[in-house]
Structures are given as structure tokens and as C-alpha cells.
Amino acid sequence: MxxxxxxxxxxxxxxxxxxxxxxxxxxxxxxxxxxxxxxxxxxxxxxxxxxxxxxxxxxxxxxxxxxxxxxxxxxxxxxxxxxxxxxxxxxxxxxxxxxxxxxxxxxxxxxxxxxxxxxxxxxxxxxxxxxxxxxxxxxxxxxxxxxxxxxxxxKWPLSILELQKNIKNTDKGVFDFNIPLGKQIVCVGTNGGKNQNHLRIIEELNKLNTKISDEFYFLFPAGYPKNNDIYIKEIESKLKVSSLSFYHIDTSFHTEIDLAYYRNMTDILIQVQNNDMFSGAMQEAIFGGAKIITGSWLPYEILDVNNVMLFKIDDFSQLSKTLIEAKNFEFSPEMKKHNAEVIYSLSGWEIIKKQWFGLYKS
The missing domain is CATH 3.40.50.2000 (Glycogen Phosphorylase B;)
Known part of the structure; x- marks a missing residue:
């Protein structure tokens, strides 16, 4: 031992x-x-x-x-x-x-x-x-x-994938965000850190025609990091003067089954951090069937090699146009299944646990 x-x-x-x-x-x-x-x-x-x-x-x-x-x-x-x-x-x-x-x-x-x-x-x-x-x-x-x-x-093992397998994508779990029927749920970032670029994203979303932006419900997951009140207030202030009608800043910290529901209910994830290794939250969203808008500067070549469908932007000015493109894209069940299989092959616990246990030999 x-x-x-x-x-x-x-x-x-x-x-x-x-x-x-x-x-x-x-x-x-x-x-x-x-x-x-x-x-x-x-x-x-x-x-x-x-x-x-x-x-x-x-x-x-x-x-x-x-x-x-x-x-x-x-x-x-x-x-x-x-x-x-x-x-x-x-x-x-x-x-x-x-x-x-x-x-x-x-x-x-x-x-x-x-x-x-x-x-x-x-x-x-x-x-x-x-x-x-x-x-x-x-x-x-x-x-x-x-x-x-x-x-x-x-690779980092994502235990949430095991929970996601048994959840229907139409089930919103325990969340009460008062999301109107028919709205596509867009998660803006994966946490409340500045690296997620929320303020720049809101500026670009403001450029959307109101008729189009009203088709979305923008969810801002901000359950961590802790002691982040000043930045959260900046996001809140920016949203109050924005043209976005439907949004919610979620400051609750979710774990286990709640997090699995969260990933599966996401229709579109905007993941345009300044830097990243291989976002676990993004992988979970892909596994749950979400469309991903991400930055071409992020090191996700392994997803490209495995033909995982991503919407990439080279600059923030392309974001609003790309969001419309993602919304209108026909995401077939076959594509979702392929994406999920790729993610599990990369980060499923049963696949990569030998690597981790192999690090620690008694």
C-alpha cells in the first residue's frame, strides 16, 4: 500500500x-x-x-x-x-x-x-x-x-461521464432556472474565473439582433472560484445594461449527479478561455450532446484528429456569427454518438485508470 x-x-x-x-x-x-x-x-x-x-x-x-x-x-x-x-x-x-x-x-x-x-x-x-x-x-x-x-x-479521468450515461438530455434535474420553453440553453464559460472571458463574450453577444438573442437562455456557471464576488458583480453589471433578455448567473457549486444534469442539459457551450489544457467541463458537455464554440488558439487538436465537431473562432469578433451558425446546424444523433464515444475513449475512468494507478506503486 x-x-x-x-x-x-x-x-x-x-x-x-x-x-x-x-x-x-x-x-x-x-x-x-x-x-x-x-x-x-x-x-x-x-x-x-x-x-x-x-x-x-x-x-x-x-x-x-x-x-x-x-x-x-x-x-x-x-x-x-x-x-x-x-x-x-x-x-x-x-x-x-x-x-x-x-x-x-x-x-x-x-x-x-x-x-x-x-x-x-x-x-x-x-x-x-x-x-x-x-x-x-x-x-x-x-x-x-x-x-x-x-x-x-x-489524461484526467472524468467520473461525471459515468453518471451522464443514465440521464436523459431532456431532463433538467433539480434546477429551477425558470427557463422558458423552446429556448436553447447556452452555457457561457464553465466557471466564474476571469480566464473564461465573460465580459468580452457579453460584448459580442450584444451585437446579436434581439429577435435572435431572445431564442437563447444564457446560463453563466460561476460556482467557483471562491471569493470571486467583485468579478461576479462586474458580469452582473454588464448583463444588466446588455440587450440580452434571458440569462442567469449561477453561483451555486454543483457536484456529482447535479453536475451530470448540468452538462446534459446544455445545448451550446461557449468555451473561449485564454488558455487551457483540456477542459473537463467541455468534454462532459460534448459527451452530453452539446455543440461547442471554442477558440482556435486552444490545444484541442486531439478532438480534431478524432473528427469531433467543434465551432472554432479565431477572434472574439466572430462569436455572434458563430453562435447563429451553431444554432442552425443540424446535429444528428450519429454525430452526437460519435462525439460521446471519442470523449469516453479519452477520459472515461474505465479506459485510463491503469495510467493513474500505475503512477503509485507500493
Missing amino acids: ARILLISTVKTETFIGDMAEKLSKDNEVWRYSILESKLTNYTSGQVVLFSTKNSKISIVFSAFKLKSYLKEIDYIHYHFINVYSVLIHLLVFNFSKCIKYATFWGSDFSLAKKKGRLSYLFFKRMDKILFSNGISLKDFSSLYPKLEDKLEII
């Missing part, structure tokens, strides 16, 4: 928590949330809070407490890497003899591009550096050619 510590800067349990639960069936697994100073033992269920403060100093000191609490670890695996991950590792775990991994998931890749001395030392200490797609791996390799032997691709 391997002893595994998963460290991340993301407060939500959706991704890391789900993986921790799966790994805990055959291993002893802890998950440490840096920003919450919280340690969770997924094997025993124990939760330890090292500090209630959120200052930089308390975050670092909490990590020292973590090391004294967990004296024997076989693996440390960093997820959603940022400057805190680097500092904590170099100050606390730098000389630990355990095996060390680092996984990039999206906007955290910007840390690698800064190419600072501390960042390089962090990556150099890793036994493996993991990516969800080849484009990002190549970009990293060009920045750090000396670390090329450490780089690997490993």
Missing part, C-alpha cells in the same frame, strides 16, 4: 477529491489544500485544519506543520501549480526522499512560462512532470529542454 500526498491550490474537491477517493481504495491517501491549510485523509476520513488564517506566512507555516504531521510519505503529487506550490516545496519538501510529481491543468502553465530560477529548481526536483495534452508538453519542453526526460502525458 503506497502512502500518497496530493497537494493543490484549488479549494474545490471536484477533481482532486474524486481522484483521492479512487486511489484510497488501494492506497493510503491524503489531500492537502494549500490555500485552506487543510489536510484530508481519504482512507480514514480524518480532517486536520492547520490554520484559519489566509496570509502568505500562515500558508507557509502550515506546510511545515504538514511535514511534521506526515513524516513518512512515498509520493508527493502537486496539482494546479502556482507560486505557493513552488515555495512550499523548496522550503519544506525539497530534500524529501519520496517520489515527486507535478501536474499542469490549465492556466497554471503560465508559471512555467515565467522561467524563474525558483520555478526551474521546483521542476528539476520532480521525478515526473505530467500534462494532459501533447501541445503543452512540447511548449514546456521548449522552455526547459534539460527536463525533457521527465515529461509525460496522462
Whole structure:
């Protein structure tokens, strides 16, 4: 039985928590949330809070407490890497003899591009550096050619796909968004982060003829990140003076079966982040039968190779026109089935679980 510590800067349990639960069936697994100073033992269920403060100093000191609490670890695996991950590792775990991994998931890749001395030392200490797609791996390799032997691709398993299989697309689940009959549901982004470009999207949607925009119900999922009130108010203010008649900012955080309903009820997803690895939320929406509008600058070549239908824009000025094109496109059951099969082959848990369990050998 391997002893595994998963460290991340993301407060939500959706991704890391789900993986921790799966790994805990055959291993002893802890998950440490840096920003919450919280340690969770997924094997025993124990939760330890090292500090209630959120200052930089308390975050670092909490990590020292973590090391004294967990004296024997076989693996440390960093997820959603940022400057805190680097500092904590170099100050606390730098000389630990355990095996060390680092996984990039999206906007955290910007840390690698800064190419600072501390960042390089962090990556150099890793036994493996993991990516969800080849484009990002190549970009990293060009920045750090000396670390090329450490780089690997490993896909993230999406457990929501298993739940989506048993849901009818016409079923809206427990949600009460008061969506008028006949409206196409357009999800604008997949979370409430600025990387989703909500404000720019609203500006482009404003260019739609009102008769056309009234055919849509625009849903803004903004359940995370936490402490995001200022940006949410910016979105709300922008929407109030927009020409859009039907919209809702959803600040609830959804998990498990609710999230599966959410993905399946989406007709169109506007996914035009500044940067991304391979959006799990987008994959789930594709699996659920949604049409996807995305940016040509995002590294989704694996979907192109597998003939997954995407509507791509090169610039935000093309968004309103592309939305109309997506609405009018005849999306056949055969195409939806093909898209779903491709997504499951890439991210279904039963398909890729051997990769993940193979990382941690007891």
C-alpha cells in the first residue's frame, strides 16, 4: 500500500477529491489544500485544519506543520501549480526522499512560462512532470529542454461521464432556472474565473439582433472560484445594461449527479478561455450532446484528429456569427454518438485508470 500526498491550490474537491477517493481504495491517501491549510485523509476520513488564517506566512507555516504531521510519505503529487506550490516545496519538501510529481491543468502553465530560477529548481526536483495534452508538453519542453526526460502525458479521468450515461438530455434535474420553453440553453464559460472571458463574450453577444438573442437562455456557471464576488458583480453589471433578455448567473457549486444534469442539459457551450489544457467541463458537455464554440488558439487538436465537431473562432469578433451558425446546424444523433464515444475513449475512468494507478506503486 503506497502512502500518497496530493497537494493543490484549488479549494474545490471536484477533481482532486474524486481522484483521492479512487486511489484510497488501494492506497493510503491524503489531500492537502494549500490555500485552506487543510489536510484530508481519504482512507480514514480524518480532517486536520492547520490554520484559519489566509496570509502568505500562515500558508507557509502550515506546510511545515504538514511535514511534521506526515513524516513518512512515498509520493508527493502537486496539482494546479502556482507560486505557493513552488515555495512550499523548496522550503519544506525539497530534500524529501519520496517520489515527486507535478501536474499542469490549465492556466497554471503560465508559471512555467515565467522561467524563474525558483520555478526551474521546483521542476528539476520532480521525478515526473505530467500534462494532459501533447501541445503543452512540447511548449514546456521548449522552455526547459534539460527536463525533457521527465515529461509525460496522462489524461484526467472524468467520473461525471459515468453518471451522464443514465440521464436523459431532456431532463433538467433539480434546477429551477425558470427557463422558458423552446429556448436553447447556452452555457457561457464553465466557471466564474476571469480566464473564461465573460465580459468580452457579453460584448459580442450584444451585437446579436434581439429577435435572435431572445431564442437563447444564457446560463453563466460561476460556482467557483471562491471569493470571486467583485468579478461576479462586474458580469452582473454588464448583463444588466446588455440587450440580452434571458440569462442567469449561477453561483451555486454543483457536484456529482447535479453536475451530470448540468452538462446534459446544455445545448451550446461557449468555451473561449485564454488558455487551457483540456477542459473537463467541455468534454462532459460534448459527451452530453452539446455543440461547442471554442477558440482556435486552444490545444484541442486531439478532438480534431478524432473528427469531433467543434465551432472554432479565431477572434472574439466572430462569436455572434458563430453562435447563429451553431444554432442552425443540424446535429444528428450519429454525430452526437460519435462525439460521446471519442470523449469516453479519452477520459472515461474505465479506459485510463491503469495510467493513474500505475503512477503509485507500493
